[in-house]
Amino acid sequence: MKISRLSEKVIFQKGSAHEDEYGNHVMGYDDYFSCSCTVSSQVGDEKEDAVTMDEEIISFTVRYSSETECISGKEYRIIFRGKYYNIVSVDYQGYRKKSIKFKCKHWSLEDSHAESSS
Template identity: 40%
Template sequence: MDISLLNQKITVQKNTVTVDEIGNHLNTWEDFYSCHATVSGESPSESTAAGMVVDNTKADFTVRWCKAVSEITADGFRIVYDGELYNILGIDHMNFKKKSVKFKCQKVRR
């Protein structure tokens, strides 16, 4: 793995349930892990649905393996990159060699 390609900062957020002062349960996103990644496979695409333009951009993020990265799953986590939110669609552990992990993501529709 060429370390110089890890030149983009990403933050992985975890979905947690918090309880406010009157007992309501709220879904909140908390920063879980921050690291440098290689962004590849970025494929911007747009489609129209019900008269709206929908952004279906997909991107792959490759990071170095560590204990915290091995705990990330496709549900309950998302990636923040360059001010944009990306849902994790799949995780490739790169032959389970414990060197790198690739996250296949799609931009969140807002």
């Protein structure tokens, strides 16, 4: 992987339970790791069965490291240019320990309200 292609910054956040001021457990996210990446995007392509025209699928390729090897889609999310992305899948690029590709879906507050009302 050429360094010149790692031209964008991403922040990985890890989900964790916190207590609010009333002692209730609430889910939140804390910054875990920040690094440079290569970005490739796909909007509503026919190749993806589950993708509709209004969904944004984006892939972030980062260098392999001890920090990135443990990242999964269950506990982590990515912040890129102020937008939040849920990790859909993780591709270890043939387990060569050079790079990892995170396929992500854009997440917004409107998405979470639509899911909770259905």
